[in-house]
């Protein structure tokens with residue numbers, strides 16, 4: 278599928294990534310595994326060429342990136358190896374051991390790097406697919422009232438489209454995202470939010486399921502994978518709503534649908550990054566109905582039918598009980614059925 282960021286073939290159908298999972302980051306018998314201490318600078322000569330299988334152990338890739346940072350004068354040579362940045366692998370899923378990275382599999386989030394150095398990393402380190410300038414904030418919309426202006430990290434070089442694979446009892450879902458626009462999430466062995474959705478859907482057996490703060494679509498698509506006949510996903514942030522729509526298409530094979538019509542254009546949506554009145558971004562054709570909106574969750578009742586709905590309100594301010602209580606209260610004023618905070 279054509280990548281909406283770089284125009285290349287970055288986006289695959291779900292099964293292609295899922296099939297690759299077992300061996301994606303495993304070494305071949307010839308791979309070397311120089312485990313390096315992340316709290317000190319790497320010793321000289323800690324990296325070599327990738328193995329003939331095309332992979333390199335992540336610590337060696339980090340030592341290579343460190344050498345570039347040192348030769349560009351960004352690092353003095355006293356910084357610990359971990360200062361290189363946060364590694365996000367593509368595709369990301371729960372792993373039992375550190376990865377051996379194939380080509381184009383690493384999105385690096387770095388505080389230290391600027392454009393020129395990022396370009397060099399992309400050119401010289403084959404495992405790197407993108408370098409993103411990291412900041413001390415969460416990208417996207419972070420308050421349910423939409424009052425705070427959203428921010429993004431800066432993509433310095435490469436294409437920062439990557440996927441996470443989340444497992445559920447109904448099977449895995451593949452969630453693509455543009456990493457500079459979406460908060461960081463690591464798929465772990467267990468995911469309490471997914472557990473909460475599975476529990477609520479299995480006890481309530483809903484006809485309608487709404488994921489009102491859907492992000493890139495994790496909980497809504499799990500509901501759809503569980504077979505809920507009508508699923509609505511919504512997010513006020515354009516990059517979340519767009520990727521929730523795109524991920525419906527990526528995971529199409531798991532739903533009782535014939536087609537996904539994507540009505541939103543990523544570049545055009547960027548011009549109105551946050552909107553209140555729900556705007557339809559995608560809808561499906563077939564037995565099962567999945568719709569994706571960009572809008573304020575408080576306006577979503579205007580597009581819902583007057584029937585009981587199971588709603589997950591995965592709001593960002595979970596640690597602020599007043600905010601979650603208020604969101605639930607506002608939702609229940611307009612929509613019948615069950616609402617829960619996953």
Ligand SMILES: [Zn+2]
Pocket residue numbers: 280281282283284285287436437438
């Ligand atoms: Zn791309």
Ligand SMILES: [Zn+2]
Pocket residue numbers: 304305306307308309328329330331332
């Ligand atoms: Zn190898």
